[in-house]
Amino acid sequence: MASTKTFTIGEWDTFHNNGPFPTKMLHITELEGKGNMPSSTDRYNDCAQEIQRLIQEALNNNEGFRAYGSAWSLSAIAHHKDRMHYNGNMNLKMTIDADDLHANTNYHHKNLFFIECGNTIKEISNFLSAHGKSLKASGASNGQTIGGCISTGVHGAGLDAGAVQDFVVGINLIIGPNKNDIVYLERHSKPALNQLFLQKINTRIIRNDDLFNAALVGLGGFGFIHGVVIEAEDRFLLKRYVKKIDKNIALELAKTLDFENSSFTIPQEVDSSGKGLRPYHYKIFVNPYRNDNEYVVELMYKKEYKLPYPDPFPRIKTAIYKDLITLFTKIAEKFPKNIPWLVDQLRNTIMPQVDEEVTGTLAEIFWDAPHQGPAFACSVGIDHKDSPKALELLSKLVNDEGPIPGIFAMRFVKQSQATLAFTKFTITCMLEMDGVLWEKTNNIISLTEFSKRIIEVLMQNGILFTIHWGKNSDWAFPGLVEHMFGNKMKIWKNYRNSLLSAELAQLFSNDFLEMTNLAQPESDIPQDLIVSL
Amino acid sequence: MKLIQNNLKLCCILLLLTFLQSCYSVRMVNTSGVPQPDPMNNVAGFYRHKAVTKIDTVIKLKTLEKEFTLLEKCGDRGFHSVEYRNTFGGLLRSVFSFGKKKTVQIKYVCLKESN
Numbered sequence: 001m002a003s004t005k006t007f008t009i010g011e012w013d014t015f016h017n018n019g020p021f022p023t024k025m026l027h028i029t030e031l032e033g034k035g036n037m038p039s040s041t042d043r044y045n046d047c048a049q050e051i052q053r054l055i056q057e058a059l060n061n062n063e064g065f066r067a068y069g070s071a072w073s074l075s076a077i078a079h080h081k082d083r084m085h086y087n088g089n090m091n092l093k094m095t096i097d098a099d100d101l102h103a104n105t106n107y108h109h110k111n112l113f114f115i116e117c118g119n120t121i122k123e124i125s126n127f128l129s130a131h132g133k134s135l136k137a138s139g140a141s142n143g144q145t146i147g148g149c150i151s152t153g154v155h156g157a158g159l160d161a162g163a164v165q166d167f168v169v170g171i172n173l174i175i176g177p178n179k180n181d182i183v184y185l186e187r188h189s190k191p192a193l194n195q196l197f198l199q200k201i202n203t204r205i206i207r208n209d210d211l212f213n214a215a216l217v218g219l220g221g222f223g224f225i226h227g228v229v230i231e232a233e234d235r236f237l238l239k240r241y242v243k244k245i246d247k248n249i250a251l252e253l254a255k256t257l258d259f260e261n262s263s264f265t266i267p268q269e270v271d272s273s274g275k276g277l278r279p280y281h282y283k284i285f286v287n288p289y290r291n292d293n294e295y296v297v298e299l300m301y302k303k304e305y306k307l308p309y310p311d312p313f314p315r316i317k318t319a320i321y322k323d324l325i326t327l328f329t330k331i332a333e334k335f336p337k338n339i340p341w342l343v344d345q346l347r348n349t350i351m352p353q354v355d356e357e358v359t360g361t362l363a364e365i366f367w368d369a370p371h372q373g374p375a376f377a378c379s380v381g382i383d384h385k386d387s388p389k390a391l392e393l394l395s396k397l398v399n400d401e402g403p404i405p406g407i408f409a410m411r412f413v414k415q416s417q418a419t420l421a422f423t424k425f426t427i428t429c430m431l432e433m434d435g436v437l438w439e440k441t442n443n444i445i446s447l448t449e450f451s452k453r454i455i456e457v458l459m460q461n462g463i464l465f466t467i468h469w470g471k472n473s474d475w476a477f478p479g480l481v482e483h484m485f486g487n488k489m490k491i492w493k494n495y496r497n498s499l500l501s502a503e504l505a506q507l508f509s510n511d512f513l514e515m516t517n518l519a520q521p522e523s524d525i526p527q528d529l530i531v532s533l
Numbered sequence: 534m535k536l537i538q539n540n541l542k543l544c545c546i547l548l549l550l551t552f553l554q555s556c557y558s559v560r561m562v563n564t565s566g567v568p569q570p571d572p573m574n575n576v577a578g579f580y581r582h583k584a585v586t587k588i589d590t591v592i593k594l595k596t597l598e599k600e601f602t603l604l605e606k607c608g609d610r611g612f613h614s615v616e617y618r619n620t621f622g623g624l625l626r627s628v629f630s631f632g633k634k635k636t637v638q639i640k641y642v643c644l645k646e647s648n
Binding site for chain 1 (some may be wrong): 562564565567570572573575577578579581582645646647648
């Protein structure tokens with residue numbers, strides 16, 4: 001049997017020290033050993049029973065229950081004050097056979113993989129690589145679990161690849177303690193698996209595009225994500241370039257994404273007529289405290305996987321003094337006027353090396369990111385056409401009302417079909433400010449105040465925006481989610497409250513969903529919303 | 534003037550930090566390894582949320598013994614990372630014991646079980 005250890009913890013914190021948050025208890029579930037239970041599906045089903053037992057226990061105690069993986073979100077989205085469940089040890093991985101496919105599927109079984117929730121991106125990449133496959137995209141690093149990634153919309157800078165949830169084609173949820181509470185969701189327009197496979201994991205199925213899209217970025221509120229089916233692709237290489245280019249050209253590219261007609265080209269990355277190729281990844285780094293004429297940009301081009309290629313890892317990886325970061329923060333809190341100077345001193349550690357060229361797989365390029373002290377990240381999604389204007393507004397904000405100890409970056413991501421995906425524009429520019437976490441003093445505004453001003457400035461200037469669910473913001477800002485998603489907020493809530501009973505909807509809510517008005521059900525939920533089509 | 538003051542300030546801090554480091558560590562990491570997690574380990578830095586084993590001991594060798602091997606368990610998985618700490622005190626202990634007492638400070642993380 002899968003087993004769970006329970007700890008009374010009192011408080012819980014994120015990986016990046018954005019808490020601590022008061023928390024009653026932490027469950028840690030481990031799978032039954034391979035020796036005792038050789039079949040992966042048996043171990044998966046056995047674990048599902050254990051999760052259902054924990055859900056029943058929470059129900060019996062009238063308490064909430066929330067799963068989390070690597071705790072990489074900087075917002076409180078993963079937190080619950082009652083019972084938190086660490087699922088990082090639930091890391092089964094299964095291939096899909098041709099016999100498991102739905103008769104009308106367009107997917108190739110060799111590209112589909114069944115992945116349990118607690119697998120990190122790195123584990124999945126290792127597994128896929130052993131099968132000659134790769135994820136289509138990942139975040140900037142690899143430590144997040146797949147359950148956490150899709151719940152919060154983790155993204156990289158894949159112009160045409162999308163965010164992590166965009167290659168998920170099936171979701172297996174545990175929505176309660178009873179037999180009928182294990183449910184598998186797919187799009188009816190894109191079925192993947194057949195009844196034979198789903199019987200093996202003891203699940204009922206609902207094929208419904210809108211329900212699937214609502215649950216895809218489910219913010220932990222659609223139940224316990226036990227497993228997902230992902231679509232991978234053939235392993236590929238990324239060639240990464242770091243260049244310093246005229247800032248007007250960098251921003252023009254942000255606005256148009258027209259690499260073909262840009263005056264900026266990389267000699268190795270042009271077509272036969274000398275026009276620039278469209279990169280897989282485009283990112284701009286901006287130090288808002290310097291009036292630079294040039295910006296550092298990072299571009300990656302997709303290449304066929306071919307051995308040999310130069311080792312992408314440096315032999316030695318250095319890190320700066322942890323105490324220096326602490327000192328930086330203390331100086332920033334006491335003497336905020338020094339922040340631009342401090343940021344400038346650290347530019348070599350926070351910006352990539354210009355003219356660096358590296359080739360590697362997706363997993364090698366977006367590699368480990370160790371903990372480097374308390375960190376913050378504010379990230380807004382805007383239509384890429386609005387990105388130069390938004391950058392100008394937020395740069396003015398940090399200079400006029402800051403300074404804030406961080407720098408900007410802009411990444412560009414293809415639109416997601418998920419109902420509450422913050423990558424909602426045709427191409428979304430994720431404009432983010434990352435830096436060290438500071439405490440409010442008489443000299444510097446708080447992170448929440450700064451986040452509130454970001455929202456106000458964008459609203460006042462008529463820039464449509466979203467906010468990354470896993471990043472810092474003033475999440476209690478009145479009407480924030482309605483403003484960002486309009487009617488989609490109601491649609492998301494209706495699907496959630498159709499799938500879950502009122503009691504279970506409450507169990508899978510948390511303070512974050514309450515604060516953002518996503519926990520409260522709508523009064524007029526249409527009938528038959530979640531029928532299988 | 535202010536810029537010079539600021540630069541001096543930073544230099545002093547860096548010098549202080551340098552002198553405080555009387556010992557150093559060497560950490561070796563398996564690039565494709567996934568560390569065994571420990572969500573209860575809330576330390577700051579590299580080992581945060583990793584299941585780390587720490588060894589801090591002195592190995593005493595007998596007259597005819599020259600070297601030693603530490604036998605550690607990571608199941609059939611292997612090591613994600615190993616960190617060896619070298620201290621000035623440890624070096625002195627070895628010198629004054631004619632190499633018979635070895636200070637050993639090691640931290641290691643096993644690979645996460647693959648399922």
